[in-house]
Amino acid sequence: MVLETSPPCHVVAVAHYPIRLSQFLKLADIVADGAAAKELIRQQRVSVNSAVELRRGRQLQKNDRVIVDGTWYTCG
Template identity: 55%
Template sequence: MTVPIRDESIRLGQFLKLANMIDSGAEAKMVIADGEVTVNGEVELRRGRQLRVGDIVTVGGVSVTVATE
């Protein structure tokens, strides 16, 4: 699955909401802090991590690729 973004990059917490992988910013903070989110196969603990086109975000076994609009 791919989710398009408008700009060159997007923060991880914002992308999780945009992709409907989580419901709120508070939930994003929790799943990231708990080590449940990977970016390009590596656990990511920074909610502000900048994602770019082509990055693959995985939560709970569901992977989404950042795409261009």
């Protein structure tokens, strides 16, 4: 019997949807500012719902999953 386990997921409370990916990264304290978010995304280190995302303006909705360097975050 094989049990599948998912990595720990951090739920980030978002007050209003949609929220831009760069704003979400700042809200989750992953980056300090928009320039850092842009660089992280440019380096292809961010995925949204299991797909690498290259647009910092990507609109996120409730329950979207963001993965940064192997750490999972959920829009809550």
